[in-house]
Amino acid sequence: MHRTYDHKSIEDKWQKRWQQEKLYEVHEDTSKKKFYCLIEFPYPSGEGLHVGHVRSYTALDIIARKRRANGYNVLYPIGWDAFGLPAENYAIKTNIHPAVTTKKNTDTYRRQLQSLGFSFDWSREINTTDPAYYKWTQWIFLQLFKKGLAYKAKTLVNWCPSCKTGLANEEVVDGACERCGTGTEKREREQWMLAITKYADRLYDDLDPLDFWEQIKTQQRNWIGRNKGVEIDFPIDTNDTKSNEKITVFTTRPDTLFGATYLVLAPEHPILTQLQNSISNWKEVEGYCKQARAQKDIERTAQGRKKTGIELFGISAENPANGERIPVWVADYVLSQYGTGAIMAVPAHDVRDFEFADIFNLKKIMVVCPHYPKKTCPVLDSAYTGDGHMVASGDFNGQTNAEAAKNITAFVHGRERVTYKLRDWVFSRQRYWGEPIPIINCPTCGFVPVPEEQLPVRLPMIENFKTNDAGESPLAGATDWVNTTCPSCEGLAKRETDTMPNWAGSSWYYLRYTDPHNSNTFSSTEALAYWTPVDWYNGGMEHTTLHLLYSRFWHKFLFDEKQVPTSEPYAKRTSQGLVLAEGGAKMSKSKGNVINPDDMVERFGADTLRLYEMFMGPFDQAIAWSIDNMVGCRRFIERVWRLQEKVKQDAILDEDTSTLFHSTIEKVGTDIEQMHFNTAISSLMILTNHLEKVSSIPEKAYKDLLLLLAPFAPHITEELWSFLNEKKSIHTHPWPLSDVHTALPKTVTIVVQINGKIRGTLLLPSQSAETAVREAAEKNENIAKNLNGKTIKKIIFVKEKLINFVLL
């Protein structure tokens, strides 16, 4: 009977068998309730699988396995998000084609993932670089183009001088390129854009009913940055004549209008050139604007940077509230992309304006007074941004600032407006390793979509992967490919050489999983109707504002096009915490502190690694790696292994053990659903510790233990299961049932307190009434001693918990 636990042979054996038996393949089955759980498919980097991947994938693997045991038809798919910069940068260095690198890396990842025993349906494996896949990425782009949601525009884009490519705002971190860390610049370029801002309101409002973790919703809302405010016109006076020009500002504080002592324009504001003849110091102004634009983002937004600006001589604006003439300035602290690119400055009530006014000696007027009632109010030492009552505001004096906001807006004919921080999505990349944008540039017809029957537009094989000096994609060098005929007029034309960003393929991949081999459509109506939406999606917090928002946008578009049956792609979204190196630093190749999952599987086994990653801390928290603690998980499964010697078919469970079993079944089930994996495992350890103390274990009970452990440690439980003459896999067996009554303990410990201090405990039958508990307490020696001669003022009794004697 006794066999030693050899993780390597056991894990190899079962992984092969599961594959042969196609244990985890699923098909639509309308007789069963579906459950679609999804992890973010990995980018197959050269470094191989990260232990952070293992944490996320194990968590959903546990949930997938538990839901299968609950009778659900579970889809848990996997694939590769394989377009992207590292493979291309590697190609530039070594001249090895990205397709070759990608093939090699996906093979490594596949082997690694399979060695961990995840219950993926490998028959649905997808790859974003597969033409049969990106055909549909291109197809979706064409639908966006046909609806006017993909357009080409000359915009200031973030430019990385090292990667020689344009970057989305989201790829610029602290003014530097997310990938290589080089400071980015602003460049003007024709770029393909996607009009995500048209969906801003729906992306914002539709979050409410979703089962996303609250922090994820909040982050998306902040990113969309919806803000309600007012547009107000300020007429412009030139020195000579009254012109008809006006400057429109956006403000969220119309109540402070009487305190607006100057206007500020962004250096890019178009009215500057319109008014240049009236601006007497135009040369200096022009110089300032040029300088501001040339600055790198990192310089322009550096923290603690002193504000700069220049006054426009020769023109002034009129405050529409009181008719006063106020100066107009240009300063780079005003952003051209937000609001109207112009602000009314209220130094007394805005921290930035306060700072600016201090530097240039501009007037401050206090109009919202924190104390009431008052006729006047001195300017404070810093900007006052709170609420109060109006002063120095004409007819509006004495009103609360909330009332005044409405009234002043009406008085100056302000227009209510909603603004967003969200910008349209820069969708062009001057890169090779991405999906070609399926557009043909025709000198006579303009931008012509490639006819759908000609999709996919295949990425041609090239030899030089470098962006050329003009900043064009390497595809520009593939002249045979670039030169083509216009589908519309049949004249000579050129293909678009920009490619898509790697967010493209990941914006819809979860749809392809539902029907991955379909060549007529990206997925059949039936498959989509059955599987969508994704029921549970887990991934990194770092993707909350990028990938998650982009894919919600694409999905909503496809919903509007009647291509998908739901308006949201994901019903539930959760996130795992980071896995850090020992000591708490981030894992990185350069620091040499990366833990390779292969080593862990080799030394401890996949089951131990999985358990360890789930046990070591709360799932949503960052966790530092610890080899020492992994040993504890290995010991735990070895103890379960050794318990097999105690299994006797005719053994009978005593009452305590039976109670513990049922409460453990309860706890493990609910803990898994709440992602409290650490406490689920701890309760299994408690059960195991207890079983070590009983003389023999009934086979049925041991099987229940294995069933509870199976989602966490699928291999060892399958092996032990097979020892019990079970022919079918443990992973096809239903989840054990708990009996609520048996789960309730027969006796409970009651705490006895005197004046709130613990003076003893009593072991009493559960459900004992107050009188019985009091009687027992008073018989207790220590309690009696403490109560002796004292008057009881009050008794607090909490059933099943405590009795507290409050003495005078």
Next chain:
RNA sequence: GGGCGGGUGGUGAAAUUGGUAGACACGCUAGCCUUAGGAGCUAGUGCAGUAAUGCAUGGGAGUUCGAGUCUCCCCCCGCCCACCA
């Protein structure tokens, strides 16, 4: 500056509605066993104290019979965003 998390033993951490703080695990200590191992078993392990007992959940106040949990003030750490009017 804004948003969101956190702060509990030597360590990772537990703790329904306020009700035995430290479950579970690592480490450590002592003992046992041995085919000497990255093994197993038994007992112990918040701090102080021989003990009774006292003190302990970042700090301070408060509410309560009773606070890790609720309220107020303050300090510190992490992540994300940030001259967004």
